[in-house]
């Protein structure tokens with residue numbers, strides 16, 4: 001049975017392959033690289049071609065890339081292989097998430113929102129583990145698909161009992177590819 005989101009994202013990655021493969025790891029990750037461990041397990045959730053996961057793997061972490069797009073994960077595996085890096089990848093629909101408990105030192109969730117993952121990420125992190133989010137927030141001019149956009153303060157509230165190392169919300173300028181939207185960033189450590 002085909003999944004419409006999987007088909008849509010597979011098509012998008014087929015058409016925009018170079019665009020995604022040429023991207024750099026997200027600045028939030030590289031700016032806070034000093035916080036990242038160089039061993040243990042990391043999850044790159046909704047990884048796409050796993051630019052961020054491969055960055056974590058190069059630091060020494062054992063990385064699991066999960067995404068609904070089989071095609072994107074194939075590109076991720078090929079890229080990792082070319083670089084001589086081990087990357088585990090699995091096709092998963094994170095709208096119905098399950099993860100093993102107390103399993104990861106680091107979880108990154110970039111440019112993806114599925115609220116069902118919040119409680120699962122919380123359980124899946126080991127004590128002392130880091131959750132790193134860089135995800136879009138609602139903008140007054142952007143009315144489409146509110147389920148894909150955080151409310152102001154929502155992310156912080158969802159991890160308020162963690163040690164918050166970094167939190168910010170900002171408005172992004174609209175571009176050819178995207179309408180007005182905001183961005184929330186969070187780095188927090190599980191107690």
Ligand SMILES: C[S@@+](CC[C@H](N)C(=O)[O-])C[C@H]1O[C@@H](n2cnc3c(N)ncnc32)[C@H](O)[C@@H]1O
Pocket residue numbers: 005009026045046047048049052066067068069072092093094095109110111112114
């Ligand atoms: C904007 S891309 C972000 C990719 C990557 N995290 C990054 O920062 O470049 C959103 C990703 O979410 C994935 N995705 C969308 N819906 C999903 C779902 N229900 N379960 C898992 N992945 C999903 C898409 O395939 C895509 O790779």
